Amino acid sequence: MKLIGYFRSSAAFRVRIGLNLKGIVVDQAFCHLRKGEQGRPEYVALNPQKLVPALVLDSGQVLTQSLAILEYLEEIHPEPALLPKDPVERARVRSLALIPTADIHPIQNLRVMAYLRDKFGQSEEAAFAWSRHWIETGFDAYEATVANDRGTGAFSHGDAPSLADLCLIPQVFNATRFKVDMSRYPTIKRIFDNCMKLPAFDAAHPSKQPDAEP
Incomplete structure (x- = not known):
C-alpha cells in the first residue's frame, strides 16, 4: 500500500x-x-x-x-484494537473522535483559512482568531466529556489508545500552532502527554516525516 x-x-x-x-x-x-x-x-x-x-x-x-x-x-x-468491543463504548469513542474531525478541523483547515483571507479580506491575525475560536469551542466540549466520565483512563477511553486519541493528538498540535492556551485543558494535556510517550505517536510527529519543513 x-x-x-x-x-x-x-x-x-x-x-x-x-x-x-x-x-x-x-x-x-x-x-x-x-x-x-x-x-x-x-x-x-x-x-x-x-x-x-x-x-x-x-x-x-x-x-x-x-x-x-x-x-x-x-x-x-x-x-x-482502535475501538472497544462494547457497542456503547464504541459509540463513545466514535463520538469523541468526531469532535476534532467533524466539529473542529473542517472549519479551520488550510483551504478554509485561505478562503477567509482571499475572498473575505481577513488578515492573518483574524484568520488565526477564527481558528482559535473553533478549536477552543471543540476542546471545551472534549475536556468536559473526558474529565467527567469514568470511561476515561490514561487515554481518552480506558488505558489503551483508541480512535479518539488518533484524532485528538493532531488537533492538539494545531492548537499549539494557533496559540491556544492548553492550560485550560488539563485532561486533554494529560492524554496528549501519555500518547506522545508511545513510539507509534512519536514516529508520526510532523517534524519526523520525510517531507517535513521548518
Whole structure:
C-alpha cells in the first residue's frame, strides 16, 4: 500500500499513527498542500476532493478520508484494537473522535483559512482568531466529556489508545500552532502527554516525516 500525505496535515497524521500502532508498513508519497499540488490533474484523478491523505491499495483502489481509512485498517488488522468491543463504548469513542474531525478541523483547515483571507479580506491575525475560536469551542466540549466520565483512563477511553486519541493528538498540535492556551485543558494535556510517550505517536510527529519543513 502507499500513503499519500503531507507532513503538517492533521488527517494524514491520524492515519500515520494508526498504521504505526498496527505495525502496518506502507510506502509513502507526498502532496505539498501549500504549493497547491493537491490540484494537479494526476492527484485529482486519484482524489477528486483534492485533500490528503489518500491510501492506494495493492489492488489500485484508492481510499480517502482519514476516518474511513482508519476504519478500513481496523477491519483488515483488528489488533491492537482502535475501538472497544462494547457497542456503547464504541459509540463513545466514535463520538469523541468526531469532535476534532467533524466539529473542529473542517472549519479551520488550510483551504478554509485561505478562503477567509482571499475572498473575505481577513488578515492573518483574524484568520488565526477564527481558528482559535473553533478549536477552543471543540476542546471545551472534549475536556468536559473526558474529565467527567469514568470511561476515561490514561487515554481518552480506558488505558489503551483508541480512535479518539488518533484524532485528538493532531488537533492538539494545531492548537499549539494557533496559540491556544492548553492550560485550560488539563485532561486533554494529560492524554496528549501519555500518547506522545508511545513510539507509534512519536514516529508520526510532523517534524519526523520525510517531507517535513521548518
